[in-house]
Amino acid sequence: MVTVAIIGIVTTSLFHAGTTARVRAAERLQQERATQVLEYEASVLSTGASPNADVEHALLAALPESRVERSRTGRTVTIRVTWGRQAVSRELTVFTKGAP
Numbered sequence: 273m274v275t276v277a278i279i280g281i282v283t284t285s286l287f288h289a290g291t292t293a294r295v296r297a298a299e300r301l302q303q304e305r306a307t308q309v310l311e312y313e314a315s316v317l318s319t320g321a322s323p324n325a326d327v328e329h330a331l332l333a334a335l336p337e338s339r340v341e342r343s344r345t346g347r348t349v350t351i352r353v354t355w356g357r358q359a360v361s362r363e364l365t366v367f368t369k370g371a372p
Contacts, residue, residue, distance in 0.1 A: 303362065305334040306353045310364040313340065313351045317366050 309331045316323045332338045335355035343350050352363040 302335055302355065305331060306362045309353045310351055310362060314364055314366045317349055317368060
């Protein structure tokens with residue numbers, strides 16, 4: 273009886289650990305994708321190039337319910353990517369050249 277109980281506890285613990293690891297891996301993947309979005313937007317701002325809608329769409333596809341917001345203050349632009357039901361976000365501030 274004790275052996276069966278221990279096997280049950282170990283099995284449940286292993287299942288829970290695997291599920292937790294998968295959830296954390298998905299969260300890390302989304303954080304990395306958000307960083308890629310920020311880097312792309314920053315490169316567009318710093319080079320003055322026109323944004324490519326296909327690239328933006330591909331980058332944002334891995335982020336559920338995502339949106340990109342930009343706010344300018346003087347010579348800086350803050351880019352924020354928000355995604356998910358819990359409104360997780362990352363932001364990057366870019367210093368631009370020239371007059372504000």
